[in-house]
Amino acid sequence: MSKIPDNVRYSHTHEWVRCEGDIATIGITDHAQSELGDITYLDLPEVGRVLQRDERFGEIESVKAVSELFSPVSGEVIEVNAGAVDATEVINEDPYGNGWMVRVRLQDPSELDTLMSAEEYARLIAGDGGH
Amino acid sequence: MAVSDLKRTPLYDVHLAAGARMVPFAGWAMPVSYQSILDEARVVRQHAGIFDISHMGRVCVEGAESLPVLQRVTSNDVSRLAPGDAQYSLFLTPQGGIIDDIIVYRRRAQEFLLVVNASNTEEDLRWIREHTAQSVAVVDRTSETAMVAVQGPHAPSLVAGVLESPALLDLGRFQFAEVEFRGTLIVCCRTGYTGEDGFELIGPVQEVSSLWERCIRAGAVPCGLGARDTLRIEAGYPLYGHEIDTHTSPVEAGLMWVVKLEKGEFIGRDAVMQIRSEGVLRRLVGMLLDSRIQPRQGYTVHAGDAVVGSVTSGTFSPLRHCGIAMGYVATPLARPGTRVEIDIRGKRVPARIVPKKNLLAPYPEHSEG
Numbered sequence: 001m002s003k004i005p006d007n008v009r010y011s012h013t014h015e016w017v018r019c020e021g022d023i024a025t026i027g028i029t030d031h032a033q034s035e036l037g038d039i040t041y042l043d044l045p046e047v048g049r050v051l052q053r054d055e056r057f058g059e060i061e062s063v064k065a066v067s068e069l070f071s072p073v074s075g076e077v078i079e080v081n082a083g084a085v086d087a088t089e090v091i092n093e094d095p096y097g098n099g100w101m102v103r104v105r106l107q108d109p110s111e112l113d114t115l116m117s118a119e120e121y122a123r124l125i126a127g128d129g130g131h
Numbered sequence: 132m133a134v135s136d137l138k139r140t141p142l143y144d145v146h147l148a149a150g151a152r153m154v155p156f157a158g159w160a161m162p163v164s165y166q167s168i169l170d171e172a173r174v175v176r177q178h179a180g181i182f183d184i185s186h187m188g189r190v191c192v193e194g195a196e197s198l199p200v201l202q203r204v205t206s207n208d209v210s211r212l213a214p215g216d217a218q219y220s221l222f223l224t225p226q227g228g229i230i231d232d233i234i235v236y237r238r239r240a241q242e243f244l245l246v247v248n249a250s251n252t253e254e255d256l257r258w259i260r261e262h263t264a265q266s267v268a269v270v271d272r273t274s275e276t277a278m279v280a281v282q283g284p285h286a287p288s289l290v291a292g293v294l295e296s297p298a299l300l301d302l303g304r305f306q307f308a309e310v311e312f313r314g315t316l317i318v319c320c321r322t323g324y325t326g327e328d329g330f331e332l333i334g335p336v337q338e339v340s341s342l343w344e345r346c347i348r349a350g351a352v353p354c355g356l357g358a359r360d361t362l363r364i365e366a367g368y369p370l371y372g373h374e375i376d377t378h379t380s381p382v383e384a385g386l387m388w389v390v391k392l393e394k395g396e397f398i399g400r401d402a403v404m405q406i407r408s409e410g411v412l413r414r415l416v417g418m419l420l421d422s423r424i425q426p427r428q429g430y431t432v433h434a435g436d437a438v439v440g441s442v443t444s445g446t447f448s449p450l451r452h453c454g455i456a457m458g459y460v461a462t463p464l465a466r467p468g469t470r471v472e473i474d475i476r477g478k479r480v481p482a483r484i485v486p487k488k489n490l491l492a493p494y495p496e497h498s499e500g
Contacts, residue, residue, distance in 0.1 A: 037357075038169040040447035041423040041454075059476075061425055063168045063357060063447055066476070088423070092167075 002031040002125060005096055009112055010121035011072035016096065017115060019106070024073050027100040028060065028091065031125045036062035039088040044080040044101060051075060051104060053111055058101065060091070073111045075104035140185035141277045141336040142343055149353055157249035159186040162355040169449045171358035172365075175325050176450065179283035180354035181346050188252030189276050189333060192243045192259065194267035201243060204262050204398055205235060206381065208391040212237035217305045217320050219389050221381060222258055223399025227406050228377035229384070231255050232369065234322060236307060244318065244333070246278070248371045262398065277339035281346055282329035282362075290319065290330045293345045299330070313338050324359060326366025326491045361446045364455060367417055367487030373428060373443045374415055374457055383411040383459065385487065413440060414465035417487040418473065420454035422480050423447060426473045432460055433472045433479065439464050442473060448490065455490050456482070 008016040014032035018025045033039065041061040051057050051071040058069040080102050084090050091099035106112075116124065137160040146153065151162035162183065164171060174180050192201060201209045207220035214237050222230035231251040236244040247255045252273060259269050281290050291299040296310045299319055307320035317334035332342060347353060360370070369375045374384060381390045381403060390403055420426065426445030431438050440460030448455040456473065464471065467486055472479040 037164065038167050038447075040169075040425060043424075061447075063361065063425075064163075066425075089169075 002029065002034060003096070004030070004118045004122050004125075006118045008096065009072070009115035009117070010124075011070065011115055012124065013070045013072075015070060015072050017072050017112065018096075019109070019112060022106045022109065023078070023103055024075060024106050024112075025100050025103050026057075026071065026073075027095055028069070029121070030095050032067075033092050033095045033099070036060065036065060036067065037092075038063050039091045042085050042088050042091065042101070044085060045077050047077050047080060049077045051077060069101065071102075071104070072115055073104065074107040076107075077102050077104050079103040138186070140183055141340050142183045142185065142279075145340070145343065146183065146353075151353075151355060154356070156356055157186060159249060161186060162353070164355040164357045165353050168355070168357035168361060169447075171352065171354035172361045172449050174352045175283045175327055175354060175358065175362055177284070179281060179285040179289050179329070179346075179351045180325075180358065181343065181351040182280040182282065182354050182356075182359055183277075183343070184280050184331070185273075185277040185339075186249040187273075187278055188245075188247040188249060188255060189272045189278065190245045190247060190252075190256060190259070191270045191272050192245060192263075192267060193270075194241060194264070196264040196266045197241050197243055200259075200263050200267050201235065202394065202397060204259055205233070206390040206397060206399065206403075207235070208394040209235060209237070209243075210394070214239050215306055215308065217307055217322060219305075221386065221389060222255060223381070223390075223397075223403065224377055225398055225402060227380045227382075227399045227402030229371075229375045229379055229381065229386075230258055230377060231371060232375060232386075234320075236318065236320065238309070238318075244272075246331075246333075251371060275336065276333055277336045278331065278333045279339060279343055279346070280323055280325075280329060280331045281351055282323045282325040282327045283351075284328060286327070286329035286351070287321070289346060289349050289351055290332070293342060293349050294319065312342070317342070324366075324368055325362035326368070327362075360444075361449070364444050364446045364457060365448050365450055365491045367457065367490050369415070369457070370444060380406045380411065382406045383413055384415045410462070412462060413459040414462050415443070415457060415487065416460055416465050417485045417490045418442075418456040418458060418471070418482040419451065419485050419490070420456070420473065420480055420482045423453055424475055424478075424480055425454045426456040426458075426475060426480075426482075431474045432458055432482075433474060434464055434469075439471065450491065454480070454482075457487060457490075460484065
């Protein structure tokens, strides 16, 4: 079973967001890393880039497939996880912790309300059979 | 093709019970991985992995004229095989294209076993039968047998122990023995598709299934097609449909070492001689990337503004910690050390041409001393 913690919000494209004040940390879910398998490559944006909600902010690749990463919220990138770029296995091992990808300064905190709760995300992936 | 239409190997239920992810491959439902593709590839480089390769075609060719028939339809010199020897070989078209790459086992003077690609088994059977003699029987044994590969530095001793046959350790590469196991004979050949030492085992379904369990109890780790593909790319081995097909010649694929022009007449010989004398415009090479990004089949290779080739297979190498590829490039650029760029989804990623077998580098702990 995939881990679906309660303290983050979820997007339909399998990213998670955790907020501390107006800083949002973004990564991909345990379900997403499990579906991808061994992650081998991660491409992240430059610090300072301003992301719009649902904008493509990077690319993630596993031995099996390539996926695009979409920002669940709008904001300026203030930090990227260089450790995860160099050692991508951390995304498989700890997707909600050391496998985080970018931190952004939120432009509009109300965007968080449109994201899914853990319960809603659990329903989404339960209906996401056939993988 | 619906999943229910896929053929299943005798180990299908065992794979499901072990939690394998099953994928369609050449009409078969096959395990792509059990846990992690990269961990499975590493275990084969460092210890021993076991692969179900029962999807591969197994064809018996027997009879008074079996040797001359095989000399005519395959490119390598079958007369060099003594009973107990095997060889890598090709079926060629009259135009010099590659119909399949195969392994020919000589079991007795007039009895041969061919192991062919799953995707080509039907076509290969048709091809041999079209060129066979009346005295030769060509029988598809795929469904009544199973086949597993045990690969890795510890694989030979593991297999010898499970089969209680220490003599297996005396076999050289591409030699095989038929070892008695529970009253039947198991063909044990020192071959593989990973670049590591090991054995490929062929025998009746029940016994090979039992050997699978025993090898795992002895420490072999089950590995899927994902690891198998990564390992064979690292080892520089071609895969039919990627590096070779009916539109590629053994000259450009670097496979002339299994085309024995001096052995006498065989199908494709004249065409290959002509291609070789005319020279080829492209050659199959290995490529090492400066990045962890993976090249994939069909991506273009560039030198400056010119497209100079394309990728046939690519993966992330757990040995090299970077993207690696095989592909065809224009002959003048095929020299090792040449710098090229691979277009990966619009990004130009620098890469270096290397001989195919140089994709396989030892793990640091192997290179010490």
